[in-house]
Amino acid sequence: MTTTSTSPAPPAAAQTAAPVSDTRREQTALLLQRQGAAIVLIAVLIIAWLSFPTFGTQDNLSDLALQSSFLAVIALGMTFVIITGGIDLSVGSVYALGGVLAAYGSQWGLAGALLLPLVVCGLIGLVNGLLVAYTGMAPFIVTLASLLFARGLLLAITHEGSTTYKISSSAVLTRVVRASFLGLGSPVWITLLLFAIGTVVLRRTRFGQSVFAIGGAENSALLMGLPVLRTKVSVYALSGLLSGFAGILTAGYLESGVTTIGVGTELDAISVVVIGGTLLTGGAGSVLGTVIGVLLRDVIQNIINQIGSLDSNYQSVVSGGFLLVVVVIQRLLARTGSA
């Protein structure tokens, strides 16, 4: 039996807390880590603006925003999961599943196209969360299993991928998703709204504070009486819901449930979240950083397209290289910060 049982411990935490020393160097390190992506984004935008006359056109920019919006919605859920110190590998499959279910459900009108994917994808996220929170299995492996499960379910619904369900172009879903206001497609506005809500939830609610606390120090969060298990279940359910919702938007935009999308999207989502300054170790991060991460990725892609002569495969080389530079810098900055 455990001999070191819970004897009333003295409040030793106050003694061990290091004195806060705000040296200038540490502050710069912190600023760079938090805002590094934003600085690079601005620099890249200026270079693109000056180098390519077609970059700054309204068509190109609204196109860019539209393309970013689908990944951004997925990455929003991933941000919450990663801040708790977890990871969700299932988002790519769930995203594709959401799209197929939206197209399949559109035969029962808008309600079917929205409810069916949200319920199923939300359930997959919920199961992820329950397994992670209550069995103590590694998030990595639980969501790896649901990556396979969701893709299998998608194949089962589409007769092994041979059937592509269509959404009528006159359906409410397609008309809403394909509409645009003030020069920006409605998915962009929806994404902005979701991110605004995400920021408020993460920064201004009890739930958001629990998310940070769990990622920072799970045991302390538990001892403080925070609802650790419930919060964990919620972030995975949220990630499933948002991925499914991104699938709905994509299906509406493409007017069909494309079965082949979403392969490797989980990795895109993780890398944009990390580039945006959210630490994979949990406990620190921001929703705004994720937006910047997504934009940075798509602006670079856009530039490569603008150059034209470059092989489109350079996109992934640049993305991988960029991710590498970001994590190495994060790591080195963390060292100076703690030194």
Add this chain to the structure above:
Amino acid sequence: MSSATMSARPWTDRARSGLWLQRNGVYVAVLVLLVFNLLFTANFLSTANFRTQLLQAAPVVIVGLGMALVIGTEGVDLSVGAVMALSAALIPLYLGYGVFAAIAVALLAGLLAGMFNGLLVAYIGVQPIVATLAFLVGGRGLALVIAHGQLVEVDNSTLLSLGTNDVLGIPVTVLIAAVLSVLVGLLVQRSTFGRRLVAVGGNRTASALAGLPVRKVLFGVYAISGLLAAIAGVLATARLGASDPADTGLLMELSAITAVVVGGTPLTGGRVRILGTVMGAVLMQLVRATLIKHNLPDSTAQMVQAVIIVVAVYSARERSTR
């Protein structure tokens, strides 16, 4: 102290058999599936069928060996599929200098990629999952850039023989996988490196305090994983008869991790099960084959795999908490 009291505690028969099943579940599962197929699957008991099953499992086994070592140190290597693609892309470029030069370049590239991952993880301290993720994203892109995104047919007979020939009735690819399994098994069981690896995976801080070369061990583990992935890439190219950087090794990281985990190596490190990993790869292949032979579609196969992974990891978790 605590371990002494643990072992002195009398195990009930039920707990003992439960523990035995958790340790040997993968072997039992393979055996059960084999018996099931022998009884109920038409044409299962044929040399051709066994050949196919083993040929399919071989690349996963080879990559899984490296993955098992990495997972044993509490890490993960997501880059293996991209490394396979990279080595496949390099082969046709250097085939002009002879087949051995081409293979050497491909293997060297894998080794360098692994060393690069190892450098990031061991010396810079980047989390394994991100360090190798970066190579997953960038490595396949690099392979496609090198090959101009195209599939190139390979018509070198020596290379092709690696993928198609038999020695004593056993395909060369399978033999290579078997030899590598024995080598890696010996490395883990019998070498200083193996002992250190398990120690580092079990408790990194304690290993560092005990004076073990923690960084060198981590570096070595990723280098080996890269080299093994490159071997799998060469064999995949030989079997296909073409260098196909777009598809070679796609999602291999997931299959390899699955084989390792199903084989009973815990994700928390400190234990490496090589035979378990080999059997894990064979089990997943058998599951897939059984479902296909009984006309169950691929979709069902994927969902069954998902359930197997969860069950395997769930039982491994019980062992570690006991």
